[in-house]
Amino acid sequence: MTRLRAVQPSFFDNDAAGTVPPNVLAEDAAPLRVVDLFAGAGGLSEGFRQEGFVVVAGSDIDPDACATYALNYPAAETICGDIRQPDIRERIIAAGRGADVVVGGPPCQAFSQVRNHSRIIDDPRNSLYREFVKAVDEIAPTAFVMENVPGMAQMGVLQQVKEDLELGGAYTVDPRVVDAADFGVPQARKRIVFLGWRRELNPAPILLKGTAVTSYLSLARLAKGNYAIEGRGDKASNLLRVLEDPDDIAVVSTAQAISDLSGLQTGRRNDETVLRDLPEPESAYQRLMRKELGEALHNVSVPRINEDTVTRLQGIPPGGNHRDLEEALTARYISGQKWGPSTDSGKLGRAHFYAYRRLHPEIWAWTLNTKADCAYHYQHERALSVREFARLQSFPDHFVFTADPRRGKIPGRIDGGPAHSRYRQVGNAVPPLLAAAIAREVAVLVRSTASKEPSTQ
Template sequence: MIRLFKYTCIDLFAGAGGLSEGLKQAGFTILAANDFDEAAALTYKYNHPETKFIDGPIQEVSSEYLLYLTGLQRGELFCLAGGPPCQAFSVYNHQRGMHDERSGLFREYIRLVEGLMPQWIVMENVTGMTSVEDGLAIKEITESLKALGYDVQHRVLKAEEYGVPQERRRIFFIGNRLGIPVEFPEPTHDGVTRPFVNVEQAIMDLPELGVNDGSEVAEYTNPPFSEYQKEMRQNSSLLYNHTSPNLGEINIKRLAYIKQGGSWRDIPVELLPAGMKRARRSDHTKRYGRLALNGLSCTILTKCDPHWGSYFHPTQDRVISVREAARFQSFPDRFRFLGSRVEQYKQVGNAVPPLLARAVGRQIIKTTESTQRVLEESLC
């Protein structure tokens, strides 16, 4: 019979804590976490005060210390989660590849799997991992974990299919060494019978801002009008991080021409950046884009820079605020980001959307409990 422990978890490469937040919502207890980014660590500790956080590079974290810190024995941890840095695999990195030293950090995760022998593993990364050197990293991850006794499956999940108001694709590795099925969560939204959560439903209850405006701590000025807004506001009496960045005069001029759902194509040629004046109409699809109220947010990156995507507010002449970016990532409003505004945007963009992580966590618990019931009934 499977020996069940409380749904304990350790989160590696935890960043600000999006994966931890979602797994907590699913019913996991995050015992310990690690990251080397100082600003992200501050945010993590603030929002997950019950979790023992280890500052510093993953290379200096041993499985022995994690076991000591959590009070567990090898093999007792329910789940080891983590998202090794993805920059080496990102399509936005034109020098990406296995030669990038960051591309090998998944091996640190595997090293700790071997030392801890958790019952389940969850690893997340960008979909670019599938194309770099013909998916070499995916093959190494799968084979290494298989050699340790794990049945591991991977799949690209679409965040919008799990209630996240954003176009976002991420590859998830899920596995266990318990001999039970590895199942991925079924989508909850299909865009037809259950529409995706759109931009209007995600952010339009938030106070209006100007350029370089807002406050780190503020009050709501409007009631929520969508179920998503109500969910995001749960357990939050104040509004955090609703601040927008500055815009140069040239971008303010450009923005005046961009219609809702529009992009750089709406901007007069003389106002375009020099490198885009000769661009084909099919190129740079979402650059200098203004979000559409009835559409999804584009992928939230570590910089909500309009030069790289649709980050202009749908009805206000500014870039989306940190809180709006966090809403598009499905962070609840009670989740406060610390550090400078630049660091806050980076933390939001690097995170796993909590609602996507919650769906994964719930499926793991569901699979484990249903298998346990079948085993118990067979012994009766």
């Protein structure tokens, strides 16, 4: 049941719904070149590739993420190592020479402690951010994109970051907060995007706007165990119709993203399945995700699950969480089997609360993190496969997540093993469909710039 309050019918603007806009690069134009710093598995790169950019190089310190990047971008140079090391930095700068665009999402640890009298770029805890700024300065692309956590806008540092990225007036920088669900990603994921271009350019206004559905629709808890979609504003009714339409990819629900994978079983160890064993796609989004898939689908293994967790999930409705559990199900141990750390109270502790949440099939997912238990299936008492994580992040099915085959501790590797690494790679990524929307704006900007440059002949 869908619950909407105080809405008035209205019609979409032409660009507010429907199919993804076509590739903006003219067929006879030379492809634009992009370099991805702090690339992780390559979410930004994938979005730019989908818009016709040539991915020249990607760099990251995590060898497992680098393995995934190299597998999916075989024509690009994968540079694995710490960008602060001179030899790694030299390789990145050399690979980036002549690139039209530099993109990346450098970690920034000291934003919350900064004060107006201290520049962010000078804080040693922000050395990776400083490396991104230095790389833009040396590569001198026509445009760049830096993405980061949206909280930066509330930390009193937005203007300082903007000034750092302007490089003394060399670039114009436009920061804005966007939500991936507004761009056809079946997941709410807010990011702040800094789009920069050479100061001498005079581009048309940067649009970068989606459906704004996250401003009009949300999942509301009406009572214990009772959840429904709630609307607000004059566009809610129309946006709800788009959300409910499986043939419209402007707004995508969880079920529209992963319902064709519901048959995956808990504890499945085989990480691959052949395409002929999958049901037919049940939505336009699923057809889009399978578009370039070959004969096999990868990353479909499913973690095992504890008996107590199954029992609790049976007591949580779609969209619900630990607050919906009956009192008896809040005991730390239900079946008598002892697992994980105990609590002094004998009840679930605060650390467990985020581990008992079920997705709702009729609306997009909440923000996924890097752990397999951050979201459970809306229909079955099980965790999601990496492939389902990837679907909710809008990675196409032909994109395979892997890990460096070397075992044990190697430089840059995060503890947890290859299975956890795959979830982490997906959870840390920029959703490709959001990246593609950014890439379309960047392509228009760079192309319009090229057309205004005087001829040298």
